[in-house]
Amino acid sequence: MTPHDHLPHSTPEFTQVPVAYSHPNPAPNPALAALDLIARIVAALELTPLVAVCSIDRAGRIRFCNQACADLSGLALDAVLGQPLKALFSRGDREAEHDALVDEAWRTGRPSPIGDWHVRTPGGRELWLYSTLVPVYHEGELTQVFCMDVDVTSRKVDADALVTAGVNFRQLFQKSDDAILLVRNGLIEEANPAAMQLFKCPGPAVFVGRRLADFSPVQQPGGALSEAAALRHEERAHQQGNCRYDWRYLDCSGTPFWAEVLMTSVTLNHEHLFYVLVRDISVRKSAERTLYLAAQVFENSRDAIVLTDHERHIISINRAYSEITGYSSDDMLGKPLSVYRSGIEDEAFFRKVWHQIDTTDHWQGEIWSRRKSGELFPALLALTAIRDGHDQISNYMAIVSDITERKRSEEQTRHLAEHDFLTDLPNRVLLLDRLSLALSTARRKGSMLAILFLDLDRFKQINDTLGHQVGDQLLKEVAARLLKCVRKVDTVSRQGGDEFVIILADIGGIDHAAHVAGTIRQAICQPYAIGEHALHVSTSIGVSIYPSDGDDIDTLVKNADIAMYHAKQGGRNNFQFFSTEMNERIVERASVEQGLRRALAEGQFALVFEPELDIATGALVAAEALIRWRHPELGLLLPERFIGVAEEAGLMVPIGNWVLREACRQARRWHDGGHTMAVAVNLSLAQFVQRDLVDNVRAALDDAGLEPHWLELELTEAIIMKGGGTTATTLESLRALGVRLSLDDFGTGWSQLGQLKDYPIDKLKIAQAFMLGGADETAIRTIIAMARSMRMTVIAEGVETPGQLALLRREGCDLYQGLQAEAAMRDGGLDGVLQ
Numbered sequence: 101m102t103p104h105d106h107l108p109h110s111t112p113e114f115t116q117v118p119v120a121y122s123h124p125n126p127a128p129n130p131a132l133a134a135l136d137l138i139a140r141i142v143a144a145l146e147l148t149p150l151v152a153v154c155s156i157d158r159a160g161r162i163r164f165c166n167q168a169c170a171d172l173s174g175l176a177l178d179a180v181l182g183q184p185l186k187a188l189f190s191r192g193d194r195e196a197e198h199d200a201l202v203d204e205a206w207r208t209g210r211p212s213p214i215g216d217w218h219v220r221t222p223g224g225r226e227l228w229l230y231s232t233l234v235p236v237y238h239e240g241e242l243t244q245v246f247c248m249d250v251d252v253t254s255r256k257v258d259a260d261a262l263v264t265a266g267v268n269f270r271q272l273f274q275k276s277d278d279a280i281l282l283v284r285n286g287l288i289e290e291a292n293p294a295a296m297q298l299f300k301c302p303g304p305a306v307f308v309g310r311r312l313a314d315f316s317p318v319q320q321p322g323g324a325l326s327e328a329a330a331l332r333h334e335e336r337a338h339q340q341g342n343c344r345y346d347w348r349y350l351d352c353s354g355t356p357f358w359a360e361v362l363m364t365s366v367t368l369n370h371e372h373l374f375y376v377l378v379r380d381i382s383v384r385k386s387a388e389r390t391l392y393l394a395a396q397v398f399e400n401s402r403d404a405i406v407l408t409d410h411e412r413h414i415i416s417i418n419r420a421y422s423e424i425t426g427y428s429s430d431d432m433l434g435k436p437l438s439v440y441r442s443g444i445e446d447e448a449f450f451r452k453v454w455h456q457i458d459t460t461d462h463w464q465g466e467i468w469s470r471r472k473s474g475e476l477f478p479a480l481l482a483l484t485a486i487r488d489g490h491d492q493i494s495n496y497m498a499i500v501s502d503i504t505e506r507k508r509s510e511e512q513t514r515h516l517a518e519h520d521f522l523t524d525l526p527n528r529v530l531l532l533d534r535l536s537l538a539l540s541t542a543r544r545k546g547s548m549l550a551i552l553f554l555d556l557d558r559f560k561q562i563n564d565t566l567g568h569q570v571g572d573q574l575l576k577e578v579a580a581r582l583l584k585c586v587r588k589v590d591t592v593s594r595q596g597g598d599e600f601v602i603i604l605a606d607i608g609g610i611d612h613a614a615h616v617a618g619t620i621r622q623a624i625c626q627p628y629a630i631g632e633h634a635l636h637v638s639t640s641i642g643v644s645i646y647p648s649d650g651d652d653i654d655t656l657v658k659n660a661d662i663a664m665y666h667a668k669q670g671g672r673n674n675f676q677f678f679s680t681e682m683n684e685r686i687v688e689r690a691s692v693e694q695g696l697r698r699a700l701a702e703g704q705f706a707l708v709f710e711p712e713l714d715i716a717t718g719a720l721v722a723a724e725a726l727i728r729w730r731h732p733e734l735g736l737l738l739p740e741r742f743i744g745v746a747e748e749a750g751l752m753v754p755i756g757n758w759v760l761r762e763a764c765r766q767a768r769r770w771h772d773g774g775h776t777m778a779v780a781v782n783l784s785l786a787q788f789v790q791r792d793l794v795d796n797v798r799a800a801l802d803d804a805g806l807e808p809h810w811l812e813l814e815l816t817e818a819i820i821m822k823g824g825g826t827t828a829t830t831l832e833s834l835r836a837l838g839v840r841l842s843l844d845d846f847g848t849g850w851s852q853l854g855q856l857k858d859y860p861i862d863k864l865k866i867a868q869a870f871m872l873g874g875a876d877e878t879a880i881r882t883i884i885a886m887a888r889s890m891r892m893t894v895i896a897e898g899v900e901t902p903g904q905l906a907l908l909r910r911e912g913c914d915l916y917q918g919l920q921a922e923a924a925m926r927d928g929g930l931d932g933v934l935q
């Protein structure tokens with residue numbers, strides 16, 4: 101269809117008609133050309149898909165419509181013609197406005213202004229039309245109004261989107277928390293409010309026209325020049341589209357701050373712009389710095405540090421840990437912390453430690469640690485629980501300080517504080533400490549202890565005549581001698597000057613204290629060689645005893661001091677007990693000791709013999725030698741009166757040797773008188789453990805000219821037990837010598853059959869205890885049976901009644917001793933033999 105089909109007249113109708121934009125009264129004749137032009141325009145309109153064209157008549161009915169117009173309205177061409185204009189497109193609330201324009205066009209004959217119209221097609225599509233109304237004259241008369249619409253819907257939508265985007269972007273720019281700067285040709289063109297805030301600038305004018313480099317220090321922290329570095333970043337942003345980097349800026353007050361920069365290159369109208377987003381990262385940088393510092397502290401700490409996870413598995417160790425312990429990360433990572441315990445502290449200790457950490461997040465204390473080499477070292481351990489943001493334990497940190505040196509110097513300091521500088525003996529401080537300990541032990545155990553207070557006699561003279569240095573040397577030597585006189589458990593201290601105090605812990609009795617005091621007195625009296633001087637000095641000693649002389653430290657020390665004063669009064673070079681009663685006992689003991697020495701020298705000892713008879717035959721087979729002391733004033737003394745003192749005074753060996761020699765000589769005399777029998781001699785422990793025991797025995801036999809098998813040595817079970825490791829060899833040596841060995845007092849002590857078999861014992865003497873108060877038949881029977889099985893001779897001592905003798909005979913005992921034996925001797929007229 102062409103416009104001609106719808107026009108009521110032929111095309112010449114248009115010849116005088118000015119078309120759009122032409123004047124309503126044109127000049128009468130250039131006509132044909134114009135007609136041709138219009139025809140071509142109409143044809144073009146007819147055909148164009150871009151412009152929707154329709155015309156209406158005075159009645160408002162559509163007279164012409166091109167295909168594009170029908171398409172745009174969504175109606176068929178046929179359905180359009182004769183319809184009102186609004187049948188094509190309804191204009192909503194602007195319908196009246198459009199009608200007014202149409203009226204205007206008819207009235208004025210002028211085209212309406214071009215405008216955008218939002219319309220709705222009959223099918224419901226929403227469109228934007230770029231529209232105008234053009235009145236068309238026919239032969240000078242206005243006959244039609246052409247409506248020309250271009251569909252601009254898509255352009256309109258794009259334009260809206262652009263506006264929206266622009267608005268959004270503006271808002272983003274204005275409201276962003278991040279500073280945003282727009283840089284054109286290297287100069288800042290715009291800056292948002294966040295930028296003002298970040299750079300502490302009063303207004304955008306401070307930025308505009310300046311370069312980013314103007315807000316940077318000359319150099320960045322890494323040393324690069326800011327200007328050059330900024331250019332490099334711009335170049336990269338330009339090449340890659342954007343570039344992200346950390347940058348040190350200066351704000352308007354000149355204060356530096358760290359920022360993360362995202363520089364985006366934008367091309368707009370052939371110009372390069374940078375859209376620069378600046379975000380303050382001071383907090384992150386400072387956290388990074390803190391982390392870096394923490395890492396440095398961890399790595400460079402001189403203390404060994406171990407980090408574990410919450411299950412106490414090691415996740416990191418520092419260099420110092422490896423240096424101190426010798427363990428490497430490979431050794432430790434992934435292992436439980438407990439693997440590296442030294443083994444000194446027990447499980448209960450660590451249970452307490454972890455319990456405290458569980459409740460307080462921390463534990464600190466001293467422990468023993470072990471290096472990889474196995475070496476132990478004292479360590480200060482600090483264990484701390486580390487909690488995460490949810491307050492859950494995420495890690496544990498163990499800091500281990502090697503305190504070997506500290507301990508050593510503490511030890512040294514303590515030693516200095518507690519010891520005398522000259523002699524290195526404990527000083528008064530340590531003495532009081534030890535005394536307090538010893539006292540509480542004694543109180544607990546109910547035992548005794550002694551305090552010896554010593555003062556050298558006339559020490560001042562040595563100082564005055566030979567000088568302090570010699571005096572000092574002498575004091576040192578005295579200290580050394582004192583140490584040799586006491587046991588390890590005792591304490592020797594120097595109080596200052598020439599005074600010493602000694603604690604004798606856990607003494608068996610006052611004799612022990614007296615004995616040590618005597619030994620000390622003796623030891624101090626021995627001559628000293630100091631330089632070219634041969635010196636003599638003596639000491640006065642006061643002794644106090646816990647509990648009898650006081651039960652606290654002060655009293656005991658004071659009383660020992662008083663006793664020492666008495667010793668000085670008593671002529672020096674002696675010791676005194678604090679209590680008179682003890683003094684008397686000690687004086688007596690001392691006189692016994694002196695007497696014993698004299699007795700040895702002057703031959704005041706004597707032997708008596710107790711017969712040993714054969715039960716079966718009544719024959720005298722041996723005699724036991726028993727010692728007596730013929731005291732010049734006290735008469736004949738039994739051993740009970742003096743053996744104890746002899747033991748303490750170390751006189752058992754010389755006395756025992758005298759007995760040995762005398763007994764052998766007596767046996768020789770019996771043999772010479774026709775009584776061939778053995779002699780039995782009791783050995784003391786002191787003799788038994790003497791190294792030259794065998795030599796002494798041999799000498800006694802040789803001296804008397806007695807064959808060894810006539811000598812019987814009697815030992816108690818206690819002696820054999822206390823003889824220690826040498827018991828067996830000593831017994832073997834004696835046996836090898838040919839003497840016979842007898843076990844005295846059998847059945848009261850150790851009596852282990854098994855052990856007895858290991859020793860070369862010839863004879864068992866049933867202890868007198870089994871005879872007392874009626875014989876213990878079962879015990880006697882057992883002992884005899886046992887001795888038989890070991891082929892030993894059995895003898896019973898202390899046989900006092902005929903009934904006991906009958907029992908022994910019945911049970912098969914070999915020999916007997918005691919009142920019954922002596923009676924038999926008398927009855928047989930043999931009582932003179934042993935006199």
Ligand SMILES: Nc1nc2c(ncn2[C@@H]2O[C@H](COP(=O)(O)OP(=O)(O)OP(=O)(O)O)[C@@H](O)[C@H]2O)c(=O)[nH]1
Pocket residue numbers: 522555556557558559560561563567568569570571572575596597598668672
């Ligand atoms: N060499 C030396 N002498 C000291 C030291 N401390 C004190 N003295 C002297 O030791 C002497 C102690 O003398 P005294 O105990 O008072 O008297 P003494 O001469 O021993 O006479 P008696 O105790 O009465 O027997 C004094 O001369 C002190 O100066 C010391 O560290 N070194």
